[in-house]
Amino acid sequence: MAEDIYREVDEELKAERMRAVARRYAGVAVAAAVVVVAGAGLWSWKLAQYKALDQAATGTYLAALRQTDHLPDQVGSGPIALVGKAQSGLEALQKLATSGDQGVATLARMQEAAVQAARGDAPAALAAWDAVQDNPAADPALRSIATLLWCQHQLDTGDIPTLRSRLSLLTGPGKAWNGLAVEALAVLDVREGHKDDARKKLSALMDSAETPAGVRNRAQDMMQALDPSAG
Numbered sequence: 001m002a003e004d005i006y007r008e009v010d011e012e013l014k015a016e017r018m019r020a021v022a023r024r025y026a027g028v029a030v031a032a033a034v035v036v037v038a039g040a041g042l043w044s045w046k047l048a049q050y051k052a053l054d055q056a057a058t059g060t061y062l063a064a065l066r067q068t069d070h071l072p073d074q075v076g077s078g079p080i081a082l083v084g085k086a087q088s089g090l091e092a093l094q095k096l097a098t099s100g101d102q103g104v105a106t107l108a109r110m111q112e113a114a115v116q117a118a119r120g121d122a123p124a125a126l127a128a129w130d131a132v133q134d135n136p137a138a139d140p141a142l143r144s145i146a147t148l149l150w151c152q153h154q155l156d157t158g159d160i161p162t163l164r165s166r167l168s169l170l171t172g173p174g175k176a177w178n179g180l181a182v183e184a185l186a187v188l189d190v191r192e193g194h195k196d197d198a199r200k201k202l203s204a205l206m207d208s209a210e211t212p213a214g215v216r217n218r219a220q221d222m223m224q225a226l227d228p229s230a231g
Contacts (some may be wrong), residue, residue: 051063057096057104064108066093068115081120090115097131101112106138110146117153126150144170148177154185163188179205179215186222195226
């Protein structure tokens with residue numbers, strides 16, 4: 001009887017450790033993708049592609065980008081209220097997102113999502129990313145990023161079948177976001193308690209030459225955390 005109790009306690013401790021790993025690496029993955037997406041380099045590269053853009057719309061977008069580039073740290077559990085230039089920048093982005101110029105509109109919607117996420121308004125951020133990924137006229141690269149971010153921000157609580165379905169669109173040889181998408185799928189495996197499936201995905205990431213260094217390092221750390229004999 002005592003042996004059965006000890007076994008149950010041991011299994012519960014392992015399950016809790018796996019849930020903690022899922023929470024930890026969900027946050028790491030989100031942070032990594034936000035850094036990738038929010039960089040000015042990506043926006044500059046995309047803007048350079050839109051040579052025929054309306055100059056006024058481009059200028060408004062760049063001004064809004066500067067106004068929302070540095071937001072105050074989120075305090076408390078609810079969204080922080082934006083004031084001054086930051087609020088004006090967000091409003092400008094929201095207006096541009098419904099403009100006729102598809103290129104600027106998509107970039108504006110992506111930056112709007114980044115701002116909403118940074119200030120702690122998850123529903124607004126998810127809605128903005130959803131609008132990009134559901135827009136067939138949007139740039140395919142930005143649609144993929146929007147899909148990844150939409151999924152990563154819900155790894156802890158989102159509907160798992162839906163998340164898996166969307167992440168599967170980003171996986172496969174040669175796909176730009178394969179590493180981060182597979183990493184997110186491994187986090188979902190951990191969340192469901194499927195540690196063997198998580199290990200297979202993480203092992204594949206560690207062995208692939210196409211896996212970014214940051215993703216490979218996190219995969220290795222996560223494999224160690226999932227080892228029943230660890231700590």
